[in-house]
Amino acid sequence: AKQQGRGRLSFYTEEMNSANRARQRMEVELHNALERGEFLLHYQPKLDTRGGRVTGAEALLRWQHPRRGMVGPADFIPLAEETGLITLIGAWVLREACRQTRCWQLAGLPGLSMAVNLSACQLQRDELLPLVREVLRESGLAPECLELEITETAIMRDAEEAVPLLVELKAVGVRLSLDDFGTGYSSLNYLRRFPLDSLKIDRTFVSEIHSGMNEGTIITAMIAMARGMKLRVIAEGVESEEQAEFLRAHDCHELQGYHIGRPMPAAALEALLRAQRAA
Ligand code: C2E
Ligand code: CA
Ligand code: CA
Ligand code: CA
Numbered sequence: 001a002k003q004q005g006r007g008r009l010s011f012y013t014e015e016m017n018s019a020n021r022a023r024q025r026m027e028v029e030l031h032n033a034l035e036r037g038e039f040l041l042h043y044q045p046k047l048d049t050r051g052g053r054v055t056g057a058e059a060l061l062r063w064q065h066p067r068r069g070m071v072g073p074a075d076f077i078p079l080a081e082e083t084g085l086i087t088l089i090g091a092w093v094l095r096e097a098c099r100q101t102r103c104w105q106l107a108g109l110p111g112l113s114m115a116v117n118l119s120a121c122q123l124q125r126d127e128l129l130p131l132v133r134e135v136l137r138e139s140g141l142a143p144e145c146l147e148l149e150i151t152e153t154a155i156m157r158d159a160e161e162a163v164p165l166l167v168e169l170k171a172v173g174v175r176l177s178l179d180d181f182g183t184g185y186s187s188l189n190y191l192r193r194f195p196l197d198s199l200k201i202d203r204t205f206v207s208e209i210h211s212g213m214n215e216g217t218i219i220t221a222m223i224a225m226a227r228g229m230k231l232r233v234i235a236e237g238v239e240s241e242e243q244a245e246f247l248r249a250h251d252c253h254e255l256q257g258y259h260i261g262r263p264m265p266a267a268a269l270e271a272l273l274r275a276q277r278a279a
Pocket of ligand 3 (some may be wrong): 180202
């Protein structure tokens with residue numbers, strides 16, 4: 001029995017070692033990915049329900065890995081956050097998204113509002129404020145064209161710190177959006193203290209519409225609350241025309257999801273914007 005026990009132990013140790021090695025390898029690769037230009041952004045359109053046009057997009061990070069192919073953010077952002085690399089990667093995302101948006105503007109395409117996701121680790125006043133200012137200056141993008149998406153959980157991690165940071169970002173002129181709304185634990189009291197422009201309702205609530213579960217009562221209440229606070233409301237994860245109809249009927253400002261458009265390479269979004277301009 002003792003023998004067997006030891007055998008099992010060494011088995012686990014080996015497994016752990018190999019998991020550790022894979023992690024270390026990934027960490028090194030992540031380090032090199034920036035220099036090698038392996039990151040790219042896909043853009044997912046946002047539809048304005050009033051005018052029925054795409055007036056915004058969200059930049060979503062991808063890693064074009066030399067062997068593993070296209071890797072999604074869920075598979076490397078947690079490690080990037082743990083290792084602190086997210087600061088460098090996040091700065092690249094911000095820079096690239098602003099550069100691309102300005103480039104479309106200069107090409108005469110209708111002005112887009114570009115949303116960029118921020119990780120909780122990026123919510124450092126001394127780093128984020130100078131970065132945002134610098135990126136806007138070097139790209140020439142007007143601040144109101146940039147929207148920062150911050151998750152409810154990230155903001156609530158240190159809500160007391162977040163308030164002054166958001167106030168200063170707001171003073172720069174960028175828009176602020178509370179992402180994954182409904183999945184965290186923000187009290188309505190705090191919500192009022194954040195200088196937000198919009199709430200982004202998490203897709204779990206959108207998927208409840210016509211599912212037989214709550215029949216969209218939660219989302220209806222969320223929209224009413226956001227509107228009461230004079231915030232714009234964006235629904236993410238809209239996958240069907242039924243959901244889109246429901247959200248339009250309940251005065252949701254913007255829709256995002258596979259039904260509107262998948263995250264796509266820059267060239268594809270550009271084609272969509274050109275087609276829309278011609279229409
Ligand atoms: P998120 O900000 O909530 O982004 C929405 C995610 O849902 C995206 O996954 C998008 O592709 C996916 N999605 C969009 N429409 C639909 C739909 O109709 N149905 C379904 N089932 N899914 C939909 P993605 O691109 O894999 O990103 C996952 C998460 O990674 C994002 O969630 C965001 O939190 C994070 N992320 C992405 N890019 C960045 C970045 O540049 N920086 C940081 N810090 N986080 C990022
Ligand atoms: Ca987002
Ligand atoms: Ca979201
Ligand atoms: Ca989400």
